[in-house]
Amino acid sequence: MQGGRIARRGLSRLAAAVETAAVAPPRMPDFNHVPLPYDGPSAAEIARKRAEFLSPSLFHFYSKPLNIVEGKMQYLFDERGRRYLDAFAGIATVCCGHCHPDVVGAIAAQAGRLQHSTVLYLNHAIADFAEALASKMPGDLKVVFFTNSGTEANELAIMMARLYTGSHDIISLRNSYHGNAAGTMGATAQKNWKFSVVQSGVHHAVNPDPYRGAFGSDAEKYARDVQEIIEFGTTGQVAGFISEAIQGVGGIVELSPGYLPLAYEAVRSAGGLCIADEVQAGFARVGSHFWGFETHGVVPDIVTMAKGIGNGIPLGAVVTTPEIAQVLTRRCYFNTFGGNPLCTAGGLAVLRVLEKEGLQANAHAVGSYLKDRLRALQDKHEIIGDVRGTGFMLGVELVTDRQLKTPAKDEICRAMEHMKEMGVLVGKGGFYGNVFRITPPLCFTKEDADFFVAVMDSALSKL
Structure with a gap:
C-alpha cells in the first residue's frame, strides 16, 4: 500500500x-x-x-x-x-538597432565639432550623405532635398509634382497614410487620420488589397480605376500619383502584384509624376531589395523617405531627377534644419552599418x-x-x-x-x-x- x-x-x-x-x-x-x-x-x-x-x-x-x-x-x-x-x-524607425555604437559615435563626434550651421554655408556632412544616398537610387534619381520627417518629405514631393506638371490633381490610394500636414492629410485616405480642414485636389483610387480589396488580387481591375479617375475626375492631366509599396499604418497591406507598373503607366500617360513613399518600406526593411518600390519593378520620378534613414534621428529626404529638382529654383525653397550636420552625419553612419553588417x-x-x-x-x-x-x-x-x-x-x-x-x-x-x-x-x-x-x-x- x-x-x-x-x-x-x-x-x-x-x-x-x-x-x-x-x-x-x-x-x-x-x-x-x-x-x-x-x-x-x-x-x-x-x-x-x-x-x-x-x-x-x-x-x-x-x-x-x-x-x-x-x-x-x-x-x-x-x-x-x-x-x-x-x-x-x-x-x-530603428533599422540598425537601438543605440548602435557606430551611429552613436558618428553623432557624438559631429556634436562635439559642429551641431548646426545652415545650408547657406558649406559643410561636408550633408554633401557626403547626399552622395551616398544617391548611390542607392536607380536611374537618374540623384538630387536630394533633406527634411525633418516623412510628412515634410511627402509635402515637398506633392508640391514639386504640382509645380513641375502645372496640374493640381493628385491620385493616392484608399487606406493610405502619407502624413498629417495640410497636403499630406489630403493624400491620406483613412478617416481615422483626417481633420475637417481644406484638402483639395486629391482623388483616392480603390485600394489594390489582395485580402480585403473589391477585386481580390486582380491588378488590372484596380488599375482601371486609376484610369477612370483620370478620365472622369480630372481634366485628363494630373500632377502625380503617390503610394507606398506596402501600406504601413494601413495594416502592412501589400499591393496586388502587377498593379504599380499599370498605375504608373496610366499616370504618366496623363502627364503626371509617380511618387514612391518609402518612409516605412525603405532602407532595406523589405529584405529582398533596398527600396520597397523595387519589389514591383518600377522606377519612380520622386522618392520620399524618413524613419529608417536616421535610425531614430529626426530626418527625412526627397530624391528626384535633376530636371524635376529645377522647379524649386523658381522661388526660394529653404528648410532650416533639413540637412543639419548632426542628422546627416548620423544618416551616413546608418547607411554604412546597413552595408557593413549585411x-x-x-x-x-x-x-x-x-x-x-x-x-x-x-x-x-x-x-x-x-x-x-x-x-x-x-x-x-x-x-x-x-x-x-x-x-x-x-x-x-x-x-x-x-x-x-x-x-x-x-x-x-x-x-x-x-x-x-x-x-x-x-x-x-x-x-x-x-x-x-x-x-x-x-x-x-x-x-
Whole structure:
C-alpha cells in the first residue's frame, strides 16, 4: 500500500511538472547587456506630467503604459531594468538597432565639432550623405532635398509634382497614410487620420488589397480605376500619383502584384509624376531589395523617405531627377534644419552599418523565416485571418470570423497585453486596428523570431 501511495505521489509530481512546463512562458534569448541604473521619475509621475503638459491627442499602448528608459540593438529596457524584445522599432524607425555604437559615435563626434550651421554655408556632412544616398537610387534619381520627417518629405514631393506638371490633381490610394500636414492629410485616405480642414485636389483610387480589396488580387481591375479617375475626375492631366509599396499604418497591406507598373503607366500617360513613399518600406526593411518600390519593378520620378534613414534621428529626404529638382529654383525653397550636420552625419553612419553588417540580407533571411513560422501559427489559430508582408515589414490580421473577415479589435488589444507581460513589444494598425505590425530592427535574429512566435502563440491561446 505504501509503495502504491509513493508511486501515485510520484506520478502526481510528474503530472504537475509536465503541466508547469506546458504553461511556462517562452524563454527570451540571452543578451549580453546590463542596463544603466535608472533614478529618474516613475512611470506614474511621467504619465501625470504628460496628461498635464502634453497634447491630449497623444495615446499609448497598454493599460499600464511602459516607461522605456534604455535601448540596445533589438531590445528595450524599462525603469526596473526589465528587458523587452522590440518587434515594432519605434514604428519601423530603428533599422540598425537601438543605440548602435557606430551611429552613436558618428553623432557624438559631429556634436562635439559642429551641431548646426545652415545650408547657406558649406559643410561636408550633408554633401557626403547626399552622395551616398544617391548611390542607392536607380536611374537618374540623384538630387536630394533633406527634411525633418516623412510628412515634410511627402509635402515637398506633392508640391514639386504640382509645380513641375502645372496640374493640381493628385491620385493616392484608399487606406493610405502619407502624413498629417495640410497636403499630406489630403493624400491620406483613412478617416481615422483626417481633420475637417481644406484638402483639395486629391482623388483616392480603390485600394489594390489582395485580402480585403473589391477585386481580390486582380491588378488590372484596380488599375482601371486609376484610369477612370483620370478620365472622369480630372481634366485628363494630373500632377502625380503617390503610394507606398506596402501600406504601413494601413495594416502592412501589400499591393496586388502587377498593379504599380499599370498605375504608373496610366499616370504618366496623363502627364503626371509617380511618387514612391518609402518612409516605412525603405532602407532595406523589405529584405529582398533596398527600396520597397523595387519589389514591383518600377522606377519612380520622386522618392520620399524618413524613419529608417536616421535610425531614430529626426530626418527625412526627397530624391528626384535633376530636371524635376529645377522647379524649386523658381522661388526660394529653404528648410532650416533639413540637412543639419548632426542628422546627416548620423544618416551616413546608418547607411554604412546597413552595408557593413549585411542587414538587408538578414532582413530577407530572418524575415522569410519569421513569415513562414507565422503562417504555421495561422494554421493553429482560427483568429489569424491573414499573414502578409515581406522582410521585416510583416502583418498578422486578426479576425473573429475568417469568412466574414470580422475585425478582432478587442482581441488584439488583449493579446498585446499578454505579449508585453511575456517580454515582447509589437505594434498594431490597419483601418480597424486589428493587425499586428511586426517591424523589428533589422538585427533581429532567428532566435528572436522563434521567441516572438512562441509568445504570440501563447498570447493567442489565452484569448
